[in-house]
Amino acid sequence: MWQQGTWDRMSGPGKRAHAIVIGASIAGLSTARVLCDFYDRVTVYDRDDLPPTPAYRAAVPQDRHVHILMARGANEFESLFGGLLEEMTAAGVAKLENRPDCIHFGAAGHVLGTGHTLRHEFTAYVPSRKQLEWQIRRRTTALPNVEIVQRDVNAPLFDGERQAVTGVLLASGGDDEFVAADLVVDASGRGTRLPAWLEQWGFARPAEQTVDVGIGYATQQLTIPNGLIAEKVVVAGVSRTQPAGLGMLYYEDDTWGLTTFTVGHLAPPQTFAQMCTVADQVLPASQAAAIRQAEPLGDIAFHRYPVSRWRRYDKLRRFPGGLIAVGDAVASFNPTYGQGMTMTALQAGHLRRLLAAGSTDLAGELNRATAKSTYPVWTMNAIGDLTLHGNDGPSPWWYRPVGALFDQFLGAAETDPVLAEWFLRRFSLLDSLYMVPPASIVGRAIWHNMSLWWAQRGAASGSTRDPDPVPGR
Numbered sequence: 001m002w003q004q005g006t007w008d009r010m011s012g013p014g015k016r017a018h019a020i021v022i023g024a025s026i027a028g029l030s031t032a033r034v035l036c037d038f039y040d041r042v043t044v045y046d047r048d049d050l051p052p053t054p055a056y057r058a059a060v061p062q063d064r065h066v067h068i069l070m071a072r073g074a075n076e077f078e079s080l081f082g083g084l085l086e087e088m089t090a091a092g093v094a095k096l097e098n099r100p101d102c103i104h105f106g107a108a109g110h111v112l113g114t115g116h117t118l119r120h121e122f123t124a125y126v127p128s129r130k131q132l133e134w135q136i137r138r139r140t141t142a143l144p145n146v147e148i149v150q151r152d153v154n155a156p157l158f159d160g161e162r163q164a165v166t167g168v169l170l171a172s173g174g175d176d177e178f179v180a181a182d183l184v185v186d187a188s189g190r191g192t193r194l195p196a197w198l199e200q201w202g203f204a205r206p207a208e209q210t211v212d213v214g215i216g217y218a219t220q221q222l223t224i225p226n227g228l229i230a231e232k233v234v235v236a237g238v239s240r241t242q243p244a245g246l247g248m249l250y251y252e253d254d255t256w257g258l259t260t261f262t263v264g265h266l267a268p269p270q271t272f273a274q275m276c277t278v279a280d281q282v283l284p285a286s287q288a289a290a291i292r293q294a295e296p297l298g299d300i301a302f303h304r305y306p307v308s309r310w311r312r313y314d315k316l317r318r319f320p321g322g323l324i325a326v327g328d329a330v331a332s333f334n335p336t337y338g339q340g341m342t343m344t345a346l347q348a349g350h351l352r353r354l355l356a357a358g359s360t361d362l363a364g365e366l367n368r369a370t371a372k373s374t375y376p377v378w379t380m381n382a383i384g385d386l387t388l389h390g391n392d393g394p395s396p397w398w399y400r401p402v403g404a405l406f407d408q409f410l411g412a413a414e415t416d417p418v419l420a421e422w423f424l425r426r427f428s429l430l431d432s433l434y435m436v437p438p439a440s441i442v443g444r445a446i447w448h449n450m451s452l453w454w455a456q457r458g459a460a461s462g463s464t465r466d467p468d469p470v471p472g473r
């Protein structure tokens with residue numbers, strides 16, 4: 001049974017009185033979990049009707065679409081909400097413990113060779129987005145000093161004399177209602193108005209980094225007859241020549257979520273038949289055939305995601321006291337890479353460490369810590385988007401050679417299981433957030449590709465050279 005964690009719990013005079021969190025989605029709830037150990041009271045406001053069971057929400061339209069929970073994210077959420085993974089598994093969520101054979105992974109036109117024994121332990125969990133959010137919400141609701149209230153926050157209130165935010169103004173029929181707080185957290189998501197508020201209060205707006213990805217999502221829930229498909233996670237990313245991709249997850253209620261997506265502002269599939277056509281193009285025949293035999297449940301949900309956006313609060317010289325920003329309000333990552341929730345959980349970890357260390361510049365230090373963990377992930381995404389996926393946009397000169405090397409690496413990972421495992425762990429944000437291979441791994445990829453090239457050349461000229469001479473296999 002789940003119990004409230006005990007790390008770094010503060011008590012007595014050092015504990016602050018009241019923290020307010022705007023937004024009760026993944027970022028807001030994770031932040032509230034951290035804050036409740038350092039504040040007497042935490043109030044989380046959300047404008048949405050929060051359902052008492054796992055259900056879709058009006059204010060989070062992305063929740064209908066496939067949400068991959070990275071292996072690192074599962075670990076981070078478990079450290080925030082002890083017992084979460086066990087209870088999700090008990091609720092039927094698939095737990096893939098050293099089961100790479102249950103994962104089909106295509107990236108930039110290459111299919112990773114994951115059907116082999118792993119050298120390191122690797123466990124992934126496959127909850128639906130609504131299941132994960134509900135599990136986290138009910139744990140947060142059960143915290144004795146946290147209250148989740150359905151209210152729309154109009155804006156934080158800024159005190160010019162103190163140069164600090166002192167609380168929030170809640171929207172009400174007449175005059176806004178003021179609620180005081182020592183700390184206000186903006187977890188209101190991608191559509192936050194924080195840059196405009198900063199400007200109103202006399203601060204600079206943050207610089208924004210963006211990548212124009214022009215993604216269109218179309219998602220259909222399905223049932224697939226038993227035995228037709230062995231995998232529980234099916235991912236086929238787009239490539240330079242294939243602007244449509246697909247993600248499919250097996251959910252806890254024995255249904256499947258099938259998301260097809262397009263990049264470069266192309267329209268996503270509009271019908272289930274068109275989704276099947278994408279599956280035919282990007283998946284092995286057996287998986288595509290399973291989808292064709294599926295029974296669609298309900299309507300197709302659509303979503304547009306025009307740009308990835310990183311607001312560089314870390315670059316601002318001045319930032320108000322009493323305020324921090326977390327989650328998509330800071331960085332909203334290309335959703336097809338499945339990183340947003342995991343990055344949010346990492347940020348909650350930064351906040352926990354800073355509060356435990358008694359930080360006197362919470363916003364500044366959190367902004368810098370967030371930037372440090374965001375940079376490698378953002379950069380690899382941008383390199384993929386702009387060099388391997390056919391999106392247009394300005395990029396530094398070195399993106400292209402790095403992208404080309406990465407393409408070579410993925411090519412080698414199709415048949416070299418060591419490289420495939422290395423990629424899977426990095427993609428899952430487990431070993432490091434940097435997707436930069438050490439020299440030994442680069443050497444292995446070059447050796448592997450050269451050997452294949454020699455083998456193909458030998459076969460063409462009738463030689464009998466060993467076609468698979470990769471060392472250490």
Ligand SMILES: Cc1cc2nc3c(=O)[nH]c(=O)nc-3n(C[C@H](O)[C@H](O)[C@H](O)COP(=O)(O)OP(=O)(O)OC[C@H]3O[C@@H](n4cnc5c(N)ncnc54)[C@H](O)[C@@H]3O)c2cc1C
Nearest residue numbers: 023025027046047059067068153189327328335338340341
């Ligand atoms: C199509 C799509 C697919 C995605 N797929 C993945 C995936 O596979 N894996 C992954 O890890 N991530 C994925 N993401 C990202 C993921 O959804 C987010 O990173 C995650 O939800 C965390 O966001 P958040 O909590 O910061 O904001 P949101 O989830 O956007 O929540 C913001 C909350 O704030 C509330 N709110 C806003 N304004 C106010 C206000 N003024 N007053 C009160 N409440 C307010 C809203 O009601 C909402 O509940 C995807 C995103 C999209 C768009």
